[in-house]
Amino acid sequence: MRNNIKDFRKSLKMTQEELAERVRVTRQTINAVEQEKYAPALDLAFKLATLFGVGIEDIFIYGGHGRREVKL
Template sequence: MRNSLRALRSAAGWTQEELGRRLGVSRQAVNALETEKHDPSLDLAYRIAAVFGLAVEQIFENPHG
């Protein structure tokens, strides 16, 4: 699923490790999300949105149009 996670993380000045700590996941999980090798669970997508203060739709592109 296309997302703007890398750009948001970079704009916040966080490393993948720092974002992972804030989300309760590993640095490797953050990398997999940023490179679109893994789609987040609904719970994780909402945690990501909360960390950045955005709606889920502002971070993740709807693959179904």
């Protein structure tokens, strides 16, 4: 799962440590999520979205294929 966490974090001029403190996780967790080595739990995803003032879908991109048209 791709994500834009680093971009949102930098736009707020926050370090990984500062972001980690705000959402109550370790800096290592933020680093792993930013490097796409770890997919966060839903509660962390909501905390990040709330902090950044955006929807979860603005932060996380699943699969990279975008939306597909479904024919019925």
